[in-house]
Amino acid sequence: MEQRIERIKKQLHSQSYKLTPQREATVRVLLENEDDHLSAEDVYMLVKEKYPEIGLATVYRTLELLTELKIVDKINFGDGVSRYDLRQEGANHFHHHLVCIECGAVDEIQEDLLDDVEKIVETRWKFKIKDHRLTFHGICHRCQ
Amino acid sequence: MEQRIERIKKQLHSQSYKLTPQREATVRVLLENEDDHLSAEDVYMLVKEKYPEIGLATVYRTLELLTELKIVDKINFGDGVSRYDLRQEGANHFHHHLVCIECGAVDEIQEDLLDDVEKIVETRWKFKIKDHRLTFHGICHRCQ
DNA sequence: ATTCATGCAAAATCTTTGCACTGAT
DNA sequence: ATCAGTGCAAAGATTTTGCATGAAT
Numbered sequence: 001m002e003q004r005i006e007r008i009k010k011q012l013h014s015q016s017y018k019l020t021p022q023r024e025a026t027v028r029v030l031l032e033n034e035d036d037h038l039s040a041e042d043v044y045m046l047v048k049e050k051y052p053e054i055g056l057a058t059v060y061r062t063l064e065l066l067t068e069l070k071i072v073d074k075i076n077f078g079d080g081v082s083r084y085d086l087r088q089e090g091a092n093h094f095h096h097h098l099v100c101i102e103c104g105a106v107d108e109i110q111e112d113l114l115d116d117v118e119k120i121v122e123t124r125w126k127f128k129i130k131d132h133r134l135t136f137h138g139i140c141h142r143c144q
Numbered sequence: 145m146e147q148r149i150e151r152i153k154k155q156l157h158s159q160s161y162k163l164t165p166q167r168e169a170t171v172r173v174l175l176e177n178e179d180d181h182l183s184a185e186d187v188y189m190l191v192k193e194k195y196p197e198i199g200l201a202t203v204y205r206t207l208e209l210l211t212e213l214k215i216v217d218k219i220n221f222g223d224g225v226s227r228y229d230l231r232q233e234g235a236n237h238f239h240h241h242l243v244c245i246e247c248g249a250v251d252e253i254q255e256d257l258l259d260d261v262e263k264i265v266e267t268r269w270k271f272k273i274k275d276h277r278l279t280f281h282g283i284c285h286r287c288q
Numbered sequence: 289a290t291t292c293a294t295g296c297a298a299a300a301t302c303t304t305t306g307c308a309c310t311g312a313t
Numbered sequence: 314a315t316c317a318g319t320g321c322a323a324a325g326a327t328t329t330t331g332c333a334t335g336a337a338t
Contacts, residue, residue: 016292017292017293018292018293018337020292020293020294020336022293022294023293039327040327040328041327053294053295054294054295055294055295055296056295056296056328057294057295057296057297057328057329057330058293058294058295060327060328060329061293061294061329064329074222076220076222078218078220080302080303080326080327081326081327082327082328098265098269098271101274107269107271109265109269113261113264113265114261116260117257117258117261118280120257121242121253121257121280125242125251125253125285126284126285126288127242127251127280127282127283127284127285128282128283128288129280129281129282130245130281130282130283131280131281131282132278132279132280132281133277133278133279133281134276134277134278134279135276135277136262136265136271136273136275136276137273137274137275137276137277138271138272138273138274138275139271139272139274140270140271141269141270141271144270144272160317161317161318162312162317162318164311164317164318164319166318166319167318183302184302184303185302197319197320198319198320199319199320199321200303200320200321201303201304201305201319201320201321201322202318202319202320204302204303204304205304205318205319208304224301224302224327224328225301225302226302226303
């Protein structure tokens with residue numbers, strides 16, 4: 001945890017951004033809830049517990065910054081809100097998601113199942129892939 | 145074109161919805177711009193050209209209805225708006241997208257490249273897949 | 289001093305809703 | 314007469330922006 005914070009701090013510094021207390025509090029919330037897919041409002045509420053003075057706009061600005069630096073990925077599952085998901089350290093691809101249409105749970109697939117597909121897309125469509133988003137909607141194992 | 149309208153009309157009737165002039169105008173705009181990925185506002189503006197009295201709310205309600213009936217798919221590429229994409233007739237899967245981060249173009253892949261991946265997900269994660277969303281972000285062949 | 293970041297409130301966007309009205313059965 | 318569908322305006326929800334203030338170098 002502390003080490004990941006430290007590395008994120010360095011990553012910010014290397015682009016001449018600071019890890020302010022507000023930003024650190026936000027990153028900690030993301031780390032502590034790595035399995036969830038928090039909206040900006042969710043993050044805001046959780047940060048407030050430990051840092052009540054923080055403003056919602058700061059959370060938005062921090063999440064935007066972290067997205068730019070590819071520390072988090074912004075994703076939208078089709079309800080009206082953007083959600084923010086910490087990238088696995090060292091991962092060069094964004095993981096996949098399983099969204100249950102029964103219970104709403106969102107599970108993650110960390111393995112990259114798209115290697116073969118991406119090769120096909122790159123050669124057949126002459127498209128240089130930089131990132132991907134893969135989400136399955138269906139019934140999770142718990143709901144079956 | 146007329147035949148597709150006719151089939152959509154039947155599909156609506158089978159669920160006791162009507163193909164009102166407003167709905168037909170909206171569907172026609174979607175058919176005429178099948179290659180684009182129009183937002184509700186885009187659709188509204190285009191429908192207005194031929195049917196100036198239409199209201200934005202009606203367009204939203206129509207798009208919602210068409211989404212429910214799986215005539216169109218609602219998708220979000222990460223800019224703030226939902227976009228609406230006609231499903232290929234008879235297609236039981238949603239096609240894939242290539243979003244160019246240079247020029248913003250969105251190309252479509254109609255082939256289903258996910259068959260193998262879906263088999264793996266269904267068995268390994270015990271997840272019953274009903275739908276999917278696959279989008280690649282990168283550089284399109286025109287921008288390279 | 290300067291610069292970057294923050295908090296608050298206001299504004300901007302996108303989407304949904306309430307309601308009176310219309311049009312078809 | 315009923316009832317689904319419509320248009321308009323208002324409300325709701327999410328996100329962004331302007332600006333004065335504050336913290337750090």
